[in-house]
Amino acid sequence: MYNARNHSNWTWILFLGFIALSVADIRFAMLGLLCMILPVYHAIRGRGRIHCANYCPRGSFLTRTLGKFSMKASMPSFMKTNAFRNGFLILIFAIFGTNIYLSGGDISRIATGLFSLVIATTLLGLTMGIFYRERSWCTICPMGHSSNLIARARERK
Ligand code: SF4
Numbered sequence: 329m330y331n332a333r334n335h336s337n338w339t340w341i342l343f344l345g346f347i348a349l350s351v352a353d354i355r356f357a358m359l360g361l362l363c364m365i366l367p368v369y370h371a372i373r374g375r376g377r378i379h380c381a382n383y384c385p386r387g388s389f390l391t392r393t394l395g396k397f398s399m400k401a402s403m404p405s406f407m408k409t410n411a412f413r414n415g416f417l418i419l420i421f422a423i424f425g426t427n428i429y430l431s432g433g434d435i436s437r438i439a440t441g442l443f444s445l446v447i448a449t450t451l452l453g454l455t456m457g458i459f460y461r462e463r464s465w466c467t468i469c470p471m472g473h474s475s476n477l478i479a480r481a482r483e484r485k
Contacts, residue, residue: 332375334382340392343385350443354436357443367471371478380472386446387466390453394462403460407468417470420445 349356363386367379380387406412427441453465466472 332378332382336382336384336388336391338388339383339385340389341385343389346385346446350439354439354443357439357446358435360442360446363446364471367475368478371475371482374482376479377472377475380466380469380475386450386453387463389450390457390462390465393454394457398457398462399459400461401459403456403464403467407464413468413473416468417473420449420470 346356346359349359363384366383367377370379371377424442424445427445428438431437431441449465449469453469456464
């Protein structure tokens with residue numbers, strides 16, 4: 329079984345670094361693609377949601393930021409359904425795909441769209457984390473859900 333050290337106590341620094349670099353030069357926002365690729369890569373390699381548990385900078389950021397402020401209420405149960413997660417995944421990828429299509433291949437425009445998506449979903453994650461548990465966002469996160477779907481498909485083989 330794959331064994332990895334847990335780095336989630338410090339990777340929030342990478343998330344803040346990503347924000348700072350992107351503000352300095354929006355093209356750095358393309359680094360956000362790593363946060364889309366790595367969870368899926370690990371899941372395809374049979375490591376399940378190891379990215380979420382051990383590495384994810386945004387997950388680490390949510391834990392770090394909201395640990396003391398979260399009201400820790402239960403999320404509405406509809407948000408935990410596969411139908412909701414699938415719909416949200418499709419919505420986010422549709423927004424991402426439309427942004428790429430409309431960019432005309434301009435890296436700065438793709439990066440701006442990606443950065444806007446990261447900021448919008450992070451604000452949603454922070455809002456959810458204040459009312460519900462600090463990592464509630466991870467219940468509906470499209471990349472976490474994608475990793476889950478891949479891991480389950482591998483188990484069925
Ligand atoms: S569910 Fe999404 S935000 Fe949460 S740890 Fe996984 S990839 Fe990161």
